[in-house]
Amino acid sequence: xxxxxxxxxxxxxxxxxxxxxxxxxxxxxxxxxxxxxxxxxxxxxxxxxxxxxxxxxxxxxxxxxxxxxxxxxxxxxxxxxxxxxxxxxxxxxxxxxxxxxxxxxxxxxxxxxxxxxxxxxxxxxxxxxxxxxxxxxxxxxxxxxxxxxxxxxxxxxxxxxxxxxxxxxxxxxxxxxxxxxxxxxxxxxxxxxxxxxxxxxxxxxxxxxxxxxxxxxxxxxxxxxxxxxxxxxxxxxxxxxxxxxxxxxxxxxxxxxxxxxxxxxxxxxxxxxxxxxxxxxxxxxxxxxxxxxxxxxxxxxxxxxxxxxxxxxxxxxxxxxxxxxxxxxxxxxxxxxxxxxxxxxxxxxxxxxxxxxxxxxxxxxxxxxxxxxxxxxxxxxxxxxxxxxxxxxxxxxxxxxxxxxxxxxxxxxxxxxxxxxxxxxxxxxxxxxxxxxxxxxxxxxxxx
Amino acid sequence: xxxxxxxxxxxxxxxxxxxxxxxxxxxxxxxxxxxxxxxxxxxxxxxxxxxxxxxxxxxxxxxxxxxxxxxxxxxxxxxxxxxxxxxxxxxxxxxxxxxxxxxxxxxxxxxxxxxxxxxxxxxxxxxxxxxxxxxxxxxxxxxxxxxxxxxxxxxxxxxxxxxxxxxxxxxxx
Numbered sequence: 001x002x003x004x005x006x007x008x009x010x011x012x013x014x015x016x017x018x019x020x021x022x023x024x025x026x027x028x029x030x031x032x033x034x035x036x037x038x039x040x041x042x043x044x045x046x047x048x049x050x051x052x053x054x055x056x057x058x059x060x061x062x063x064x065x066x067x068x069x070x071x072x073x074x075x076x077x078x079x080x081x082x083x084x085x086x087x088x089x090x091x092x093x094x095x096x097x098x099x100x101x102x103x104x105x106x107x108x109x110x111x112x113x114x115x116x117x118x119x120x121x122x123x124x125x126x127x128x129x130x131x132x133x134x135x136x137x138x139x140x141x142x143x144x145x146x147x148x149x150x151x152x153x154x155x156x157x158x159x160x161x162x163x164x165x166x167x168x169x170x171x172x173x174x175x176x177x178x179x180x181x182x183x184x185x186x187x188x189x190x191x192x193x194x195x196x197x198x199x200x201x202x203x204x205x206x207x208x209x210x211x212x213x214x215x216x217x218x219x220x221x222x223x224x225x226x227x228x229x230x231x232x233x234x235x236x237x238x239x240x241x242x243x244x245x246x247x248x249x250x251x252x253x254x255x256x257x258x259x260x261x262x263x264x265x266x267x268x269x270x271x272x273x274x275x276x277x278x279x280x281x282x283x284x285x286x287x288x289x290x291x292x293x294x295x296x297x298x299x300x301x302x303x304x305x306x307x308x309x310x311x312x313x314x315x316x317x318x319x320x321x322x323x324x325x326x327x328x329x330x331x332x333x334x335x336x337x338x339x340x341x342x343x344x345x346x347x348x349x350x351x352x353x354x355x356x357x358x359x360x361x362x363x364x365x366x367x368x369x370x371x372x373x374x375x376x377x378x379x380x381x382x383x384x385x386x387x388x389x390x391x392x393x394x395x396x397x398x399x400x401x402x403x404x405x406x407x408x409x410x411x412x413x414x415x416x417x418x419x420x421x422x423x424x425x426x427x428x429x430x431x432x433x434x435x436x437x438x439x440x441x442x443x444x445x446x447x448x
Numbered sequence: 449x450x451x452x453x454x455x456x457x458x459x460x461x462x463x464x465x466x467x468x469x470x471x472x473x474x475x476x477x478x479x480x481x482x483x484x485x486x487x488x489x490x491x492x493x494x495x496x497x498x499x500x501x502x503x504x505x506x507x508x509x510x511x512x513x514x515x516x517x518x519x520x521x522x523x524x525x526x527x528x529x530x531x532x533x534x535x536x537x538x539x540x541x542x543x544x545x546x547x548x549x550x551x552x553x554x555x556x557x558x559x560x561x562x563x564x565x566x567x568x569x570x571x572x573x574x575x576x577x578x579x580x581x582x583x584x585x586x587x588x589x590x591x592x593x594x595x596x597x598x599x600x601x602x603x604x605x606x607x608x609x610x611x612x613x614x615x616x617x618x619x620x621x
Contacts, residue, residue: 318538
């Protein structure tokens with residue numbers, strides 16, 4: 001009987017194919033060419049140029065953003081600039097050109113740069129953390145552990161680090177899990193549908209440059225078009241004549257008028273965030289404002305100097321990308337050695353439970369592959385009973401730990417929150433924190 | 449894959465000394481040195497000496513390695529004159545300069561890789577250990593693993609288990 005139980009555990013079933021869990025089932029036959037890591041990246045991202053560029057899978061309204069900018073700027077250069085060069089100065093297209101280049105390049109950089117994605121934990125790391133959570137003082141836990149948080153004191157402030165069930169790590173401070181991209185992002189600001197990517201540690205400066213330069217460009221075009229129409233309507237011609245003479249200007253005027261306020265507001269808001277070294281996520285949740293009942297809270301990351309905060313956020317060193325996109329996925333030959341290591345967390349517990357008999361061995365042997373939640377084929381055939389300590393939620397539980405930034409740009413009133421598709425959990429609305437007077441949708445989806 | 453249990457070099461002592469086997473088995477897993485967030489989001493690793501390494505390496509050597517790594521990362525993330533210059537220049541060039549030149553952070557990361565390789569050769573490999581560069585783990589952990597083959601230790605598990613229980617000897621399929 002014991003032998004029969006042993007034989008039910010097929011060691012081959014404990015093999016996990018790759019250290020990085022693939023987002024889709026592996027093909028039946030072994031592919032001839034070596035695959036790059038971006039091809040098996042578990043997050044919901046899109047890769048271009050063989051992994052050199054990364055963006056969110058949902059491009060959001062990035063094409064609309066690009067289209068509006070290109071259209072408005074194109075109309076400006078074609079219809080307004082010739083008149084203004086003739087009547088005013090040739091600096092106008094030059095300034096407009098510089099601003100336009102700034103806007104486009106910074107937009108593309110924001111969209112296609114890794115925002116600071118944290119790679120998911122390897123199975124060994126996840127097992128190590130699980131072990132530490134379950135037996136913090138060496139005593140066996142006979143009850144379900146409380147929600148997994150870890151407290152750390154940063155600059156005399158108590159900061160709670162939460163455990164991410166998807167990435168299987170304790171999130172570093174200021175890191176949040178984006179449910180749209182299904183990644184933990186360092187210094188998570190928000191997921192911006194206008195740029196089609198998360199805004200985080202690595203691309204915040206690009207995003208800030210984008211909105212500042214877009215504010216200037218929009219204001220500049222608005223001013224130039226107004227000047228153009230004013231000049232045309234002089235001499236008794238009237239505004240209607242001017243609009244008839246240059247109908248494109250009317251379109252530019254409408255677009256710029258409605259967007260300049262929201263973009264200026266957004267720029268002002270982010271300038272405030274930069275000066276206080278806050279993220280949109282923290283500002284919306286009120287992490288450091290004392291709203292959650294704590295009186296003595298302050299931002300522990302702030303240098304308490306506007307200039308130093310600005311410099312650290314915008315001029316600080318550029319951290320490297322932590323995800324290896326262009327490396328090659330190990331071939332199956334080298335992967336076969338890894339199951340030996342993966343078995344060891346179970347084997348180590350075996351020693352402790354050696355005297356408890358074979359049932360304990362079977363349970364712990366089945367434990368480590370269950371931790372690799374994205375490899376269902378690794379589940380052994382004879383799992384005796386589901387272990388309560390294993391990941392208590394389904395592996396693909398979406399997280400709403402980010403705050404969906406309400407756009408102050410063109411169609412802010414019509415913006416639909418994308419998190420409603422993938423986030424079934426209820427969320428809190430943080431309508432009390434408003435840094436701008438624009439009509440922000442109060443349905444922020446932010447969860448702790 | 450586990451083969452039939454057979455006695456290897458250390459297996460005799462494993463069978464007789466469960467404590468020693470636990471040590472070897474525990475280090476056959478990887479030991480992970482987690483990040484230390486007490487100074488904020490800067491990259492810094494805990495210098496607490498893990499108990500699993502007690503019999504493998506001297507505490508001072510281990511602490512020196514981690515402290516040196518922490519110093520390297522502090523230097524990479526230091527906000528000072530050079531980083532401001534780099535940042536302002538990058539801003540003026542719409543950050544296109546990052547495509548052309550190697551940033552200071554990347555240079556320091558290369559130094560860190562060299563340092564880790566050197567430490568592995570001089571300090572850790574002679575003691576049967578191997579340190580993994582944190583950048584390969586997303587800067588979350590510094591992982592140490594034993595250089596001895598895990599297969600040998602696995603065989604110890606099976607044979608010890610068979611010795612402990614009174615049932616028939618396990619024969620893996």
